[in-house]
Amino acid sequence: MPRVGAEPIRRAALVKATIAEIGEAGTLDVTVSRIAKRAGMSSALAHHYFGGKEDIFLAAMRHVLTVYGAEVRGALAMADGSRARVEAIVRASFSDTSFRREVIAAWLNFYVLAQSSAAARRLLVIYQRRLQANLCHGLRPLVGDRACIVANNIAALIDGGYLRQSLGQGAADGQTAVDHVLGYLALELERATA
Secondary structure (H helix, E strand, O other): OOOOOHHHHHHHHHHHHHHHHHHHHOOOOOOHHHHHHHHOOOHHHHHHHHOOHHHHHHHHHHHHHHHHHHHHHHHHHHOOOHHHHHHHHHHHHOOOOOOOHHHHHHHHHHHHHHOOOHHHHHHHHHHHHHHHHHHHHHHHHHHHHHHHHHHHHHHHHHHHHHHHHHHOOOOOOHHHHHHHHHHHHHHHHHHHHO
């Protein structure tokens, strides 16, 4: 007889194991068997809960995006003013929760998967649109008509920070990434007031 309430716990364990396996391998070339073993269950059970490897990975990315979204919402709730809102989004993008080795590897592989998977592409588009909208909203009072252009550039710098870190050696340095993006923001704000 199945244990009542075990499914959410097992699903969460599989999601966590997926992120860890991709982080360790640096690629999506991990098997459901390896993911299931790390989660402490059989590959048959993993397939039962998610179907296939792509479904498990998409669930893992939904989890990553949910955690990121909660961090952004929390940071925005504490922000006072437009500039503080933009800075809060940038800082949340490179928080210790989001900007760690295994999550960075998952993001890189997510972008690759989005080129061939309609479901991954939809999820990526949702993330990009929300980021763009939040940044545009915060930037409009600061830079006027250039808000969406500057927002697009900040989003590209955030993505670039993840890409550079995924290709680099050593521990993730979120503060340096934040400093780079906020340095660009400062230049745009100077331009707007000149």
